[in-house]
Amino acid sequence: MLVVMQTGASPEQIAHVIEAIRSLNLTPHPLPGAMRTAIGITGNTGAVDARSLEVIDGVKECIRVTKPFKLASREMHPADTTIPLGMTTIGPGNFTMIAGPCSVENEAMIQQTAEFLMENGVKMLRAGAYKPRTSPYSYQGMGREGLEIFKRVRKRTGIGIVTELMDTENADAVEDATDIIQIGTRNMQNFALLKRVGQARKPVLLKRGMSATLEEWLMSAEYVMAGGNYQVILCERGVRTFSDHSRNTLDLSVIPPCQSLTHLPILVDPSHGTGKRAYVPAMALASLAAGADGLLLEIHPHPDKAMSDGAQSLDFAGFKKLLDSLRKLAVPLGKKMN
Amino acid sequence: MLVVMQTGASPEQIAHVIEAIRSLNLTPHPLPGAMRTAIGITGNTGAVDARSLEVIDGVKECIRVTKPFKLASREMHPADTTIPLGMTTIGPGNFTMIAGPCSVENEAMIQQTAEFLMENGVKMLRAGAYKPRTSPYSYQGMGREGLEIFKRVRKRTGIGIVTELMDTENADAVEDATDIIQIGTRNMQNFALLKRVGQARKPVLLKRGMSATLEEWLMSAEYVMAGGNYQVILCERGVRTFSDHSRNTLDLSVIPPCQSLTHLPILVDPSHGTGKRAYVPAMALASLAAGADGLLLEIHPHPDKAMSDGAQSLDFAGFKKLLDSLRKLAVPLGKKMN
C-alpha cells in the first residue's frame, strides 16, 4: 500500500502517519518528493482498510497495490484449473457446451432435451428447479420435484446436470441431484450461500453479479475456495450499464483480464447476456473466439411456449445450426468442443 | 401491453399475433397506422413475458404499460405508510435518525453510543452483528454474541435497534434482538431471505441493490409484503456507476419518483453512499431537503480505530454538529426530527 501525503503536509503529520502504520505491525518507507511525500508500506496489508489511513490529517489518499485474493489468483497458482465431470472436462483445450431450458417444466421435456443433447455430443444439461424471479407473482419453479426429475433423467441418459441453488436450506438436496451447483447472479455476494457451497463436494458455477467488478467476482470465488471447494467455474452473463439495446451488456472483454488474474475456467451465458434469441449465435461464436472455456445456453423444444425466458431460448434446430458453426470455428482456434 | 408490428407485416402475421394474445386469455385491440399496425392488449398482463410475443414473426417490439407491483404501489394505496416503533415513528412529517457503528465490536462501545444517542434525542441505533464482507479474510462480525449485546443495551437504555440479517438461519435470533430487520444491498434480490422476512413481525429496512432499478427495488419490497409483512422501509445507499469520485454514487434523485410510485417511507444512507466522512454532512442535509424520511448513518466513538468502515464514520462531535444543522434545516421544510 502507498500513502500519499498532501502538498505541504507537516513533518509532524508525516511522523503521525508513520506511527499509525507501525501500530498496524506494518513497515513504513517514506519517499520525500519535490511536491509531496509518499509513504510505501510493506508487510501483510491484506486486512487493512485503506480508508482508515486516508482520514488521518495531512493524508491525501491511500493506494492498494496487492490484490486481496489468494487461492483464486494465478500469481499463486499459475496452472489452469481443470474441472473433471463424469463424461467431460471443463478446462484448457476444451470448449464445453451446457444447454437446456430456463426452467424444468415437466419430466418429458427434460428427457427430450437430454436425449437431443446427447445425440448431438453435448454432455451437460442446465435447467432450473428453483427460479429467482424479480416478481413474487411469477412462476417460481418446480422445486424438489424438479430435482427428482433430474436424477431420473441423469440415470436414464447419463447426461450431467447443472442447476441453481438459491438458499442454504436446499443445499443438500441440490448437491445430491446435480453435477454442478450454480450460484446465480443475484447471489454472487450472498456470503452465507458461498460459505455453504464451499463445503460441497460438487463443482460450483459462479455467475458474475450484475454490477460486480472482476475483483469482487474473484473474491466471491475465494469465499468458496476458502471453504475447501477448489472446483469453481466462473460464468459471465452480462452486466448492467446505461446501454438499452439488449437485456444486459454481455462483457466479453472480461475474458482476457480474467484469464490473466485467475487459473479458474470461465464460461459465457449469451442467453441472459443478450435476452434475445436472434443475438445469441453471434455472441456464442464471439465467446469461443475470445477464449472462453465454454457456454451456458438456453434451449427449449418449443421456445414460444416456455414458462420463462422463451424469448432468449434457441429451438433445437437453431441450436444444432449453432453447434455446427461452433465446431467449424473451434478448429482454427485449437479448441475441442465437448 | 402494446405489440408493435414491423412495417409491412402481412395480414396473416397480424392475425397470428392476435390469436396468440387471445390464447393468453387477453383481449387484443388492433390499431392500424400509416406506417405500421400496433395491437393494444387489455386484461391481466402482469404474468406475461413481453419477450414471448416479441419473437413471433412480424413483431417489432412489445411494450409493457402496467407496473407489476401492487401492494407497494401508491396507485393502489394512496396514503403514506407509517412505521410505528417503540419510541418513535418513521413516516410523513418526521425525519428519523438511525445512527451507530458499522459493526458491534464490544458491549461498552454499543452502550456508550446508545447513551450518547439518547442524550441527543436519537431513538434508534444501528450496528452489525453479521457483516457482509467482500473478502472471506475480513472481519465477519460478532454474530450471536452481538445480538445479546443489543438486547442488554436496549433493556438498559430503551433505544431501538436496527441490525442486518444475512441468512435465513439466523432469522429468528435477529428478529428477537432488533426493532427493525435490515436487508443489505447484496441481498436485495435474495428471494429466500425476502420471503423469510415477509413472515417476520418486525419492520424490514430494505437497502437498494447496487444496480437495482426503482422497479426492481419495489418488486423486492413486494416480495416482503406478499408474505404478509407490510412494514417495509426503503433505504437508498448509492448505486454503482462509472463515476469514481466516491465509493458509490448516492442517488438522491430516486427520492421523488420513489415517493410518486410507492407509499413506503424512504431513508438515505450517506455513509455508504459516499464512503468518506468529509462528504457525509453535505449529503445528509441534501437528503433532508430532497424529501427523505430519515437517515441511516455511521458514527463511532473512535472512527480511526473502527474494525470496519471507520473512514466513513462520523465521530460523536461531528455527529452532534450535523444533528444541529439538520434540526435547523428541518424547520423551513416542515419536518420534525426524531
Added chain:
Amino acid sequence: MLVVMQTGASPEQIAHVIEAIRSLNLTPHPLPGAMRTAIGITGNTGAVDARSLEVIDGVKECIRVTKPFKLASREMHPADTTIPLGMTTIGPGNFTMIAGPCSVENEAMIQQTAEFLMENGVKMLRAGAYKPRTSPYSYQGMGREGLEIFKRVRKRTGIGIVTELMDTENADAVEDATDIIQIGTRNMQNFALLKRVGQARKPVLLKRGMSATLEEWLMSAEYVMAGGNYQVILCERGVRTFSDHSRNTLDLSVIPPCQSLTHLPILVDPSHGTGKRAYVPAMALASLAAGADGLLLEIHPHPDKAMSDGAQSLDFAGFKKLLDSLRKLAVPLGKKMN
C-alpha cells in the same frame, strides 16, 4: 405513440388528452381497459416530445413506438451499405483491416508502417494528425504537417488513409488528405461537425460516444446522412461502465442489434476498447466472430516509444501473428479479409 392514462383518470381528463393529440394534427385512438385507458396515436409523431403529453393531468406515461431515424434505418433501406475505397471495399462478405499508430510522429514511421501493411495485404492506414487529449498539457498531434505526410505516403505506397477531424476549421484540409474522415468518440454529438462532414465527399467513420445508446449513435449517423453524405461507417470502441478491468468496456453485444436496425457497416476498435495490448488479439478475433465488418487497430513499429497510447498498440510481429489468426478464423465464417 401510446399515451397511458392513470387509473381513475376522469372522462374529462381523457377528452383533454384526445384534444391535445388532435391539436398536434395527429389521430388519437382511445383504448379503454379494465384498469385504465390508453390512447394510441397515429400520424407523423417523429417531431413530438413524448414528455409534453406526459405532463397533462391524468396522464401516467407516454411511450414512443417509432424509431426516429430514417436514412440510417434498415427498415427503410434493407440492403447492406457498401463503402467503396480505392483499393478495397468495406461491406458485406468482407472483413476490412485498418491499422496504424495512434499519432503520426514523423514521416519515416508512417512510411515504414504503410509499407509493412501493404506487404501484409492491409490497404488502409490509420493515424492521427489532430489528437483529442484529456489534458491540455499532453501532446496534441502534428496537425497540418501530419496531413502532408499522409498525402506523400499515400502517393508513394497507394495505401488508403483514415484520420480524425476534430473541428470544422480543418475540414477541407482533412478531407483532402484522407480516404475516410474519422469522427472521434468525444465528438459523436458535436452536431456542427456532423453537419459539416455531411457535406464532405469522403466516407465518414463515426465512433460511438462513450455513453451513447445505439439509437443516439444512429441519430448521429442520420445527421451526416441528412446532409447528403450516405457513406457512414460505424465504429464501436468501448463504452463507459462501472467495470474497471479495462480502459473501457468493449461492447461487442451491440453488433447484432446494430445490424438489425441499420444497413450501415460496423467496425470495432479493440485497441481503445481494451486499452491493453495483451487483450487486443482476443477481442479482435471475437469481433470477427460476432459479425463485425472489420477492425480499427493500433500498431506501432516501437510501441514502447510511442508518443501516445503505446500501451495499447501491437508491434509489427504481434500484428502479423494476429492477421494470421484472423485469416484462419475468417474461413469458416465465410468472410474475406481485406
Added chain:
Amino acid sequence: MLVVMQTGASPEQIAHVIEAIRSLNLTPHPLPGAMRTAIGITGNTGAVDARSLEVIDGVKECIRVTKPFKLASREMHPADTTIPLGMTTIGPGNFTMIAGPCSVENEAMIQQTAEFLMENGVKMLRAGAYKPRTSPYSYQGMGREGLEIFKRVRKRTGIGIVTELMDTENADAVEDATDIIQIGTRNMQNFALLKRVGQARKPVLLKRGMSATLEEWLMSAEYVMAGGNYQVILCERGVRTFSDHSRNTLDLSVIPPCQSLTHLPILVDPSHGTGKRAYVPAMALASLAAGADGLLLEIHPHPDKAMSDGAQSLDFAGFKKLLDSLRKLAVPLGKKMN
C-alpha cells in the same frame, strides 16, 4: 507514480524498469517488499503515460498519485473563485439563480420571462439560440436572430444572459450577446471549442459530460484556463447510468469532492438532471443543501406549449413557489440568494 513489480520479478527486470524511469528524467525509488518490489517515482510525472511503463516485462501495474490539473486545482489555489457579473456574483456565500426557457422562441417570451425574473430578484436569464438536438429533424433554435433578441432584452431590462455556444464559427457572436458562455454536456470534450472559449473575455459555464469523471471534467476546465480564461463555472446536469427512473441520474454527490479538489464554483441543473417538472423542486432544494453555488433552471411562461423540453420546465407560479422555499432554506445554511 508507483510501479508495482510482479511477484518473482527478476533483478534484471527491476533494473530495466529503473533504467526506463531514469530515461524519462525521473527519479526511481525501489521499495523491496516481502512479496514483491515496488518502485516509487518522483519528478514531474504529469506527462508520463502510466501504461507505457506497465508493458515492460515484470511490471504488474503503475499507479498515478498526482492529479494532472493545475490551474483548476484547489491545492494550487486554495481560495474560492468568485465570478463577478453585472448585477450579481457567483461564488462563496451566494446561491445564484439562473432561469429561463430551453429555447428562445420569440422576443415577447424572452422579454416576459426577463421581466418576471427581475421582479422576483433573479438577475440571470438562460435560453438557447443554438440547440444541440439528438435528431437532425428536431427544432435547432433561432440562431443569430435569437442573439439579437438577447441583446435587446438585456438592454431593456438589465438582466444578464447565459446561452450555449456549439461551434467556433459563432464564438464571437455568442460572446458579444451573452454574459456567460455555456458549453453543453455533449461538447465537454470538444477541445477545439474549449480552446476557443479559453480566449473569450466572458465567463464560461462548463456542463459535465454525460459520463465524465470528476477528473476529466476538471481537465476540461483546465483547457479553458490554460487558454487564459480563469472564469470557469462548473455545472452538474445528471450523468448516464443504468437507472431509468429519470432522464439522467443527477449526481449531487459530486459536489463535496468537487469543492475539495477545485476552487471553481459549481451550479446544478435539476431540469436536465431529472427531465420531469415534478422532480425539479426537490432536487433544487437538495442542491442548495448539498452546498452548490446556484441553479440553472428551465422555466417557461407556458410549458405545455414549449418548443423543446416543456416537460421539464416549471411555469412561473411553480418557480415563484420554489424561489420562496429556497429563500427559507438558505437562511439556516448561511447562503444569500441572488
